[in-house]
Amino acid sequence: MAIAGFIGTTIEYYDFFIYGTAAALVFSHIFFPALGEVTGTVASFATSAVAFVARPLGAVVFGHYGDRWGRKGTLVTTLLMMGLSTVAIGLLPSAAAIGAAAPVALVVLRFLQGLALGGEWAGANLLTAEYAPNGRRGRYAVFPQWGGAIGFGLSSATFLATDAVIHNSDEAFLSYGWRIPFIASALLVLLGLWARGTIAETPVFRAADTTPRTSPFAGVVREQWREVLLCGGLTGVVFALFYIGSTYLTAYGTATLGIERRTVLALGIVAAAVVAIFVLLGARLSDRYGRRTIIIATGGLAFVWSLTLFPLLTTGSPLAFGLGLAGAFALNGLAFGPVGAFLPELFATRYRYTGAGVGFNLGGIIGGAVPLCSPRC
Template sequence: MAIAGLVGTTIEYYDFFIYGTAAALVFSDVFFPALGDVAGSVASFATSAVAFVARPLGAIVFGHYGDRWGRKRTLVTTLLMMGLSTIAIGLLPPAEAIGVAAPVALVVLRLVQGLALGGEWPGANLLTAEYAPQGRRGFYAVFPQVGGAIGFALSSATFLATDVIVGNSDDAFLSYGWRIPFLASAVLVLVGLWARGSIDETPVFRAASTKALSTPRRSPFAGVVREQWREVLLCGGVTGVVFALFYIGATYLTTYGTATLGIERQIVLSLGIVAAAVVALFVFLGGRLSDRYGRRNIIIVTGVLAVVWSIGVFPLLSTGSPLAFGLGLAGAFALNGLAFGPVGAFLPELFATRYRYTGAGVSFNLGGIIGGAVPPLLAPVLADSFGAMAVGAMIALLAVTSVVCTWALTETSNRSSLHDQHLPRVRRASEQPVP
């Protein structure tokens, strides 16, 4: 079951991340050639940010079906939506050919990607966490999280291979090379459908359905808003810096390394693959440590470390060394993984079974807007106006917010997977809830 969750999220995140890589490398030239470098980069990242706005809506829509009718069928639907929209982007003509219709179509397809991923993350995490034995949910819930790291590695590797195939030619890369990773998604979607078709519904959902916990008269979203709105808002604050660390590394630093520091594109993409391996390692570490020391403790410690990293990373990058760039990128991804590991179990555990899919999905994707959409969009403007240190200050602020919000939530590592009420606040990290 863990492998099925891993395969599915790997494919969905591959589709999602190749867009971010393309936005950093080529979309400003292909779809916004008349805007210039800075404005074109902002417009390109803005189309990427559109998906994060759509993700909470996807969590609401697919959360409704996931909480009412099960995780499996919902996940098959999100996989198909993501795959078909990704292939369509790969076939989209440039602005030079069809004018303003090109960026408009790009935005629409990116919205579809956002809707699909908004429903993917909570379902994939529930698929593994609800099968996991008591005391090991943190470890098992990391498998869908690692899918994100593998998806990013595949994204970077595909673009790197494409760059090598076209002979490092900018013209060929801009003309057709960038399309290859998008069209290759067709093969991956078939693999994902096979993996998703081989799984059974989770025992927790089946038990909840038997007790009529997952089929309340009101909609799951209404239940979340009425009973656990506070947790939704706090979890958005918790995950904001998790998203920021990843997407600043995956998108903004990719542009910063090639355009500002002058590092070769192939070197930056190669370092991205190495950094993805760092994410995977620290996701496993964070999830495992959260079973032993608690979800909150690991996330809080990571938030404090993220403040230190954000202050020191841009002076390090300013040396212009590829090694320094690699260390800065690895640091962002290590901190992302260390916090992302516990989040996979922490968010679902906070919400009642009857609307867990919706609650975890909406709160996680709210963090996506806070940390995944806004920072990469603001980063080029902040760096151009105030210098790169302003980007670091923005990440530090998000890290402080994450620490405060995590402290306001309760520890959940000893919580039963099947419960129909939310938890009161735990004021001290040493206090543990009774299963």
């Protein structure tokens, strides 16, 4: 069960993150060439932020089905939606070929990616958390949390391999190289569908009373709205740390600091390994000291780190850039590790999928969409 959750979230996050990497590296040239370098980059990040607005809606829609009819079927649907949207982006003609229809279609497909991921996270975590024994839920729930780290590392590795195959040719990379990671997602989705086809519904859901009283979303808003806001605030910090590292710093390193694309992508792979290590550390510490304690303590450390990040980056050194990237991801992993167990624990079973998903993705708007809308600040 834990492995099935891990495989599924890794694929979904891979699909989601390759968009962020492409937005940082090429989308300004492919879909917004008439806007110029700076404005085109801002437009690229704005399309990336569209997904964060869609994610709470995806949590409501898929949370409804997940709470009413089960986790398994809902997660198969989100995986298919994400995979098809990602492959379609890889096949999308450029603005030079079809004009304004290209960026419009890009925004629509990014919105669908956001819907899918909005319904993915809560369901994948419930699959593992609801199977976990008491006292070890943090350790078990870490598997879907690893999906974010591995998905980001895999996305960076795929772009790096593509760059190597086309011999670091900017012309070839802009023409077709960037499309390869998107189209290759089709193979990963088949793997994910196989993994999810082998799982059974969680015993907690099978034992729960799911007789319709009201919609899960209406129920969670009426009875546990405070918990939703708490989740949004806590996860907003987690999201900010991750997306500043994975998307903002990728663009900053290449465009502002002038670091080679291959170097930035390679450092992204190292940073993904850092996340994976600290996600496990955070999860294990949360079983011992409490989820909230670890998350709040990490927020304090993040404030201190934020004061040193840009003085470090302005040295222009690739080593300093790598240290800044690793610091962001280490703090993200430390806070993200407990989240997979903490959020589901706050909500009643009959609307746990919806409540955890909406709270988590509300944090995505706070910590993910807002920083990405202003990459040149």
